[in-house]
Amino acid sequence: MPATVLTIGELADRTGLTTSAIRFYETKGIVTASRNAGGQRRFMRADIRRLSFALIAQEFGFTIKEISDQLATLPPGRAPNKADWQRLSQQFKLHLDERIARMERLRSTLDGCMGCGCLSLTECNLYNAGDAATIYGRGPRFIYGDKSFAEDD
Known part of the structure:
Protein backbone atom coordinates (compact mmCIF):
# COMPACT_ATOMS: atom_id res chain seq x y z
CA MET A 1 0.00 0.00 0.00
CA THR A 109 -7.68 32.17 -41.08
CA LEU A 110 -3.97 32.50 -40.44
CA ASP A 111 -3.26 33.05 -44.13
CA GLY A 112 -6.11 35.54 -44.42
CA CYS A 113 -7.42 38.60 -42.64
CA MET A 114 -7.32 38.21 -38.85
CA GLY A 115 -8.81 41.60 -38.04
CA CYS A 116 -5.54 42.77 -36.50
CA GLY A 117 -5.47 46.11 -38.30
CA CYS A 118 -2.33 45.60 -40.39
CA LEU A 119 -4.36 45.84 -43.64
CA SER A 120 -1.43 44.29 -45.49
CA LEU A 121 -3.43 41.64 -47.35
CA THR A 122 -5.75 42.43 -50.22
CA GLU A 123 -8.67 40.63 -48.55
CA CYS A 124 -8.34 42.93 -45.52
CA ASN A 125 -10.16 45.56 -47.55
CA LEU A 126 -13.14 43.19 -47.75
CA TYR A 127 -13.10 41.72 -44.23
CA ASN A 128 -11.73 44.68 -42.26
CA ALA A 129 -12.08 47.74 -44.47
CA GLY A 130 -10.48 50.77 -42.90
CA ASP A 131 -9.62 48.68 -39.81
CA ALA A 132 -13.24 48.64 -38.71
CA ALA A 133 -12.47 45.69 -36.39
CA THR A 134 -10.85 48.15 -34.02
CA ILE A 135 -14.33 48.74 -32.57
CA TYR A 136 -14.00 45.30 -30.94
CA GLY A 137 -10.68 46.14 -29.27
CA ARG A 138 -7.01 45.36 -29.76
CA GLY A 139 -5.40 42.37 -31.40
CA PRO A 140 -6.55 39.80 -33.98
CA ARG A 141 -10.27 40.32 -33.46
CA PHE A 142 -11.47 37.66 -35.91
CA ILE A 143 -9.31 35.03 -34.20
CA TYR A 144 -10.82 36.07 -30.87
CA GLY A 145 -14.22 35.29 -32.34
CA ASP A 146 -15.51 38.70 -33.38
CA LYS A 147 -17.42 38.59 -36.63
CA SER A 148 -15.77 40.00 -39.73
CA PHE A 149 -17.70 42.63 -41.62
CA ALA A 150 -17.88 40.54 -44.79
CA GLU A 151 -19.71 37.68 -43.04
CA ASP A 152 -23.47 37.44 -43.43
CA ASP A 153 -25.58 37.86 -40.30
Whole structure:
Protein backbone atom coordinates (compact mmCIF):
# COMPACT_ATOMS: atom_id res chain seq x y z
CA MET A 1 0.00 0.00 0.00
CA PRO A 2 1.51 3.38 -1.01
CA ALA A 3 2.16 5.97 1.68
CA THR A 4 -0.62 8.52 2.14
CA VAL A 5 1.85 11.39 2.54
CA LEU A 6 4.99 12.10 0.58
CA THR A 7 8.12 14.07 1.25
CA ILE A 8 8.95 16.79 -1.23
CA GLY A 9 11.67 14.53 -2.64
CA GLU A 10 9.23 11.66 -3.14
CA LEU A 11 6.79 14.03 -4.82
CA ALA A 12 9.59 15.30 -7.05
CA ASP A 13 10.57 11.73 -7.99
CA ARG A 14 6.98 10.85 -8.89
CA THR A 15 6.16 14.01 -10.88
CA GLY A 16 9.55 14.66 -12.48
CA LEU A 17 9.59 18.18 -11.04
CA THR A 18 12.44 19.64 -9.06
CA THR A 19 11.87 20.38 -5.40
CA SER A 20 12.24 24.09 -6.15
CA ALA A 21 9.48 23.82 -8.78
CA ILE A 22 7.22 22.13 -6.23
CA ARG A 23 7.92 24.91 -3.74
CA PHE A 24 7.06 27.43 -6.50
CA TYR A 25 3.75 25.66 -7.17
CA GLU A 26 3.13 25.69 -3.44
CA THR A 27 3.52 29.49 -3.36
CA LYS A 28 0.95 29.71 -6.15
CA GLY A 29 -1.61 27.58 -4.32
CA ILE A 30 -1.39 24.59 -6.66
CA VAL A 31 -0.41 22.30 -3.76
CA THR A 32 -0.40 22.79 -0.01
CA ALA A 33 2.07 21.08 2.28
CA SER A 34 1.59 20.19 5.89
CA ARG A 35 4.60 20.10 8.20
CA ASN A 36 5.82 17.28 10.35
CA ALA A 37 7.22 17.75 13.87
CA GLY A 38 10.62 18.60 12.36
CA GLY A 39 9.11 21.26 10.09
CA GLN A 40 9.58 19.24 6.90
CA ARG A 41 6.99 19.47 4.16
CA ARG A 42 4.57 16.59 3.67
CA PHE A 43 2.26 16.35 0.70
CA MET A 44 -0.83 14.25 0.06
CA ARG A 45 -0.60 11.61 -2.67
CA ALA A 46 -3.42 13.54 -4.36
CA ASP A 47 -0.93 16.35 -4.93
CA ILE A 48 0.59 14.19 -7.67
CA ARG A 49 -2.66 14.69 -9.61
CA ARG A 50 -2.79 18.42 -8.89
CA LEU A 51 0.76 18.88 -10.17
CA SER A 52 0.08 16.67 -13.19
CA PHE A 53 -2.98 18.77 -14.00
CA ALA A 54 -0.90 21.94 -13.66
CA LEU A 55 1.85 20.61 -15.91
CA ILE A 56 -0.46 19.58 -18.73
CA ALA A 57 -2.58 22.73 -18.46
CA GLN A 58 0.58 24.86 -18.69
CA GLU A 59 1.65 22.88 -21.72
CA PHE A 60 -1.59 23.97 -23.39
CA GLY A 61 -1.03 27.62 -22.55
CA PHE A 62 -3.00 28.11 -19.36
CA THR A 63 -1.43 30.49 -16.88
CA ILE A 64 -0.50 29.58 -13.32
CA LYS A 65 -3.29 31.91 -12.14
CA GLU A 66 -5.88 30.16 -14.32
CA ILE A 67 -4.71 26.77 -13.09
CA SER A 68 -4.62 27.89 -9.47
CA ASP A 69 -8.13 29.33 -9.78
CA GLN A 70 -9.41 26.02 -11.15
CA LEU A 71 -7.68 23.97 -8.46
CA ALA A 72 -9.01 26.32 -5.76
CA THR A 73 -12.47 24.89 -6.48
CA LEU A 74 -11.33 21.54 -5.05
CA PRO A 75 -11.86 20.94 -1.34
CA PRO A 76 -8.91 21.87 0.90
CA GLY A 77 -7.43 19.50 3.42
CA ARG A 78 -8.47 16.24 1.82
CA ALA A 79 -7.86 14.31 -1.35
CA PRO A 80 -10.43 15.31 -3.98
CA ASN A 81 -12.80 12.51 -4.91
CA LYS A 82 -14.21 11.70 -8.32
CA ALA A 83 -17.19 14.05 -7.89
CA ASP A 84 -14.82 16.90 -6.98
CA TRP A 85 -12.75 16.30 -10.12
CA GLN A 86 -15.89 16.03 -12.24
CA ARG A 87 -17.04 19.47 -11.06
CA LEU A 88 -13.63 20.94 -11.88
CA SER A 89 -13.64 19.09 -15.18
CA GLN A 90 -16.97 20.54 -16.28
CA GLN A 91 -15.75 24.08 -15.69
CA PHE A 92 -12.36 23.47 -17.22
CA LYS A 93 -13.94 21.92 -20.32
CA LEU A 94 -15.55 25.30 -21.03
CA HIS A 95 -12.10 26.90 -21.01
CA LEU A 96 -10.71 24.11 -23.20
CA ASP A 97 -13.59 24.42 -25.68
CA GLU A 98 -12.93 28.16 -25.96
CA ARG A 99 -9.23 27.56 -26.63
CA ILE A 100 -9.95 24.84 -29.16
CA ALA A 101 -12.38 27.11 -31.00
CA ARG A 102 -9.82 29.92 -31.04
CA MET A 103 -7.12 27.58 -32.34
CA GLU A 104 -9.43 26.34 -35.08
CA ARG A 105 -10.19 29.93 -36.09
CA LEU A 106 -6.47 30.65 -36.16
CA ARG A 107 -5.78 27.57 -38.27
CA SER A 108 -8.46 28.46 -40.79
CA THR A 109 -7.68 32.17 -41.08
CA LEU A 110 -3.97 32.50 -40.44
CA ASP A 111 -3.26 33.05 -44.13
CA GLY A 112 -6.11 35.54 -44.42
CA CYS A 113 -7.42 38.60 -42.64
CA MET A 114 -7.32 38.21 -38.85
CA GLY A 115 -8.81 41.60 -38.04
CA CYS A 116 -5.54 42.77 -36.50
CA GLY A 117 -5.47 46.11 -38.30
CA CYS A 118 -2.33 45.60 -40.39
CA LEU A 119 -4.36 45.84 -43.64
CA SER A 120 -1.43 44.29 -45.49
CA LEU A 121 -3.43 41.64 -47.35
CA THR A 122 -5.75 42.43 -50.22
CA GLU A 123 -8.67 40.63 -48.55
CA CYS A 124 -8.34 42.93 -45.52
CA ASN A 125 -10.16 45.56 -47.55
CA LEU A 126 -13.14 43.19 -47.75
CA TYR A 127 -13.10 41.72 -44.23
CA ASN A 128 -11.73 44.68 -42.26
CA ALA A 129 -12.08 47.74 -44.47
CA GLY A 130 -10.48 50.77 -42.90
CA ASP A 131 -9.62 48.68 -39.81
CA ALA A 132 -13.24 48.64 -38.71
CA ALA A 133 -12.47 45.69 -36.39
CA THR A 134 -10.85 48.15 -34.02
CA ILE A 135 -14.33 48.74 -32.57
CA TYR A 136 -14.00 45.30 -30.94
CA GLY A 137 -10.68 46.14 -29.27
CA ARG A 138 -7.01 45.36 -29.76
CA GLY A 139 -5.40 42.37 -31.40
CA PRO A 140 -6.55 39.80 -33.98
CA ARG A 141 -10.27 40.32 -33.46
CA PHE A 142 -11.47 37.66 -35.91
CA ILE A 143 -9.31 35.03 -34.20
CA TYR A 144 -10.82 36.07 -30.87
CA GLY A 145 -14.22 35.29 -32.34
CA ASP A 146 -15.51 38.70 -33.38
CA LYS A 147 -17.42 38.59 -36.63
CA SER A 148 -15.77 40.00 -39.73
CA PHE A 149 -17.70 42.63 -41.62
CA ALA A 150 -17.88 40.54 -44.79
CA GLU A 151 -19.71 37.68 -43.04
CA ASP A 152 -23.47 37.44 -43.43
CA ASP A 153 -25.58 37.86 -40.30
